[in-house]
Amino acid sequence: MSESKRIGILTSGGDCAGLNAVLRAAVHHATGLGWTVFGIEHGTQGLMDSPPRARKLDIADFDGTIIRRGGTILGTTNYGNPFAYPQRDGADLDRSDEVIAGYRALELDALIGIGGDGSIGILDRLAQKGGLNLVCIPKTIDNDVSATEVSIGYDTAVQVATDALDMLQPTAASHDRVMILEVMGRDAGHIALVAGIAGGADVILIPEIPYRIANVVRKIKGLQEAGKHFALVVVAEAVPNEAGNKIVQKFAGGRSAYSGIGHLLGDRLAETTHAEVRVTVLGHVQRGAAPDARDRLMAAVFGVHAVELIAQEKFGRMVAWRDRHVVDVPISEAIAEPALVDVDGPVVRTARGLGICLGDQ
Numbered sequence: 001m002s003e004s005k006r007i008g009i010l011t012s013g014g015d016c017a018g019l020n021a022v023l024r025a026a027v028h029h030a031t032g033l034g035w036t037v038f039g040i041e042h043g044t045q046g047l048m049d050s051p052p053r054a055r056k057l058d059i060a061d062f063d064g065t066i067i068r069r070g071g072t073i074l075g076t077t078n079y080g081n082p083f084a085y086p087q088r089d090g091a092d093l094d095r096s097d098e099v100i101a102g103y104r105a106l107e108l109d110a111l112i113g114i115g116g117d118g119s120i121g122i123l124d125r126l127a128q129k130g131g132l133n134l135v136c137i138p139k140t141i142d143n144d145v146s147a148t149e150v151s152i153g154y155d156t157a158v159q160v161a162t163d164a165l166d167m168l169q170p171t172a173a174s175h176d177r178v179m180i181l182e183v184m185g186r187d188a189g190h191i192a193l194v195a196g197i198a199g200g201a202d203v204i205l206i207p208e209i210p211y212r213i214a215n216v217v218r219k220i221k222g223l224q225e226a227g228k229h230f231a232l233v234v235v236a237e238a239v240p241n242e243a244g245n246k247i248v249q250k251f252a253g254g255r256s257a258y259s260g261i262g263h264l265l266g267d268r269l270a271e272t273t274h275a276e277v278r279v280t281v282l283g284h285v286q287r288g289a290a291p292d293a294r295d296r297l298m299a300a301v302f303g304v305h306a307v308e309l310i311a312q313e314k315f316g317r318m319v320a321w322r323d324r325h326v327v328d329v330p331i332s333e334a335i336a337e338p339a340l341v342d343v344d345g346p347v348v349r350t351a352r353g354l355g356i357c358l359g360d361q
């Protein structure tokens, strides 16, 4: 048995399917080594509080239902960067020292951070400033963390979007309608592209491929002329309007997120094709579903490997999946730049081979 350790684990950034399965895997492996695991609540915010908001996690906390559940039992947050923490008066305050103090107060030997590229970058900065022993696990439905082929939550989000297309197709066909499905993914079109192929879309628009509305109209009219009077269109949330501007929805409190291109596109297609158009904005159901088998497997693989890295005292690393193997890479390399859709890659070529209109021709 390795030397006893105290480790912390937190989930940070937007939630997604599979986070609880990662927690279960890491806790299982770490407690099996005789270590103590503290689950830190609401990401780095839990470490900012004094005393830190954290609870001891044992394998008994993970009954048979938890690996099946979406969300995160620890809670998370996708705002509140400790280096620029928003105050009520609108100013930002550097609270990074409080997070580092929380790590010390819990007397941690290491921390596992489960996050997307933004959260991982912040955790890495904290680790460098405070000398924290950090290991990260990539999660994001957007699948845009470079250095790993898959991030936790992506596969389930693709399945949810594919299920949505499966449900839109019969109603589209019954009413001779053009159905637009707007999906998430931030600046990456992975969910739209893969779900669009899997769900039989006629048109897929992604941020990486500039489109012209005339090309989409031509595709839909071509389908109509060939006797197919319905169409499925998938659009990624960060696809810009025809003027090149990304559409953002502002929320009360000043925060914002991409949303709205589906309805704009719907109006343009209704005007130009004279088809009846309906729009579905899939939204957060892509995040809250029960994890599928692939996400549960990756959660288990990543959770166990992260604990092994700590056992070997290999810090400043992110676990990753490459060529059918779990590997680990320096965090700086992992988040150097977002992994967008390769516009010359095999998935795009497949879509073109299927005759799917990607808007550029």
Ligand code: F6P
Pocket (backbone or CB within 6 Å): 014, 078, 116, 140, 141, 142, 184, 185, 186, 237, 257, 258, 287
């Ligand atoms: O990064 C995950 C994600 O779901 C994006 O796909 C989406 O743009 C964003 O988060 C939504 O953020 P929020 O939860 O703040 O609405």
